[in-house]
Amino acid sequence: MKINFDWDDLYSLSEIGIQLNPKNHELKNKLKTFLSDKAHIEVINPKNNRSLLLNCSQVLSIEAMDNLSKVYTINNEVFYVNGRLKKFEAITNANLFRINNSVILNLSEVVDFNTGKYARLEVHTKGNQSFIVSRHYAKRLKEELISVQRIEE
Numbered sequence: 001m002k003i004n005f006d007w008d009d010l011y012s013l014s015e016i017g018i019q020l021n022p023k024n025h026e027l028k029n030k031l032k033t034f035l036s037d038k039a040h041i042e043v044i045n046p047k048n049n050r051s052l053l054l055n056c057s058q059v060l061s062i063e064a065m066d067n068l069s070k071v072y073t074i075n076n077e078v079f080y081v082n083g084r085l086k087k088f089e090a091i092t093n094a095n096l097f098r099i100n101n102s103v104i105l106n107l108s109e110v111v112d113f114n115t116g117k118y119a120r121l122e123v124h125t126k127g128n129q130s131f132i133v134s135r136h137y138a139k140r141l142k143e144e145l146i147s148v149q150r151i152e153e
Helices: 022-035 085-089 135-152
Strands: 040-044 051-055 059-065 068-073 078-082 096-100 103-106 110-115 121-125 130-133
Touching: 059 085, 085 096, 085 103, 096 130, 096 135, 110 135, 121 135, 130 135
Parallel strands: none
Antiparallel strands: 040 051, 040 078, 059 068, 059 103, 068 078, 096 103, 110 121, 121 130
């Protein structure tokens, strides 16, 4: 497939133009989904071993497992994804935040937090799940939760 870039000052900085053959209608849908503002991750369905794109807003948490990571969605589905947690820390526009060495959590699903046993921070989600936050990430997490709360209000 040949890709051409044409520069045009008529486009705003947040806009791109793509020209396609009418027979490539399915490609247009894939490109539109992939290039949208919403972040996606490619996950593997363990039931049929097929890959699919999952919107990061559907992710509840990502749990480390050696070279694979386990993705839990807000709909209680489980997927696998290749890569370590460090790879997902780079997704900044998806409210995903690392809370300890083995878990990344979607902050838009957090409803409250409190101090748990041994002065550890405990975070509670909309699905009545609780996660332990390590002391290393606790201060940054509190700051992030306050900024996310301001955005939602």
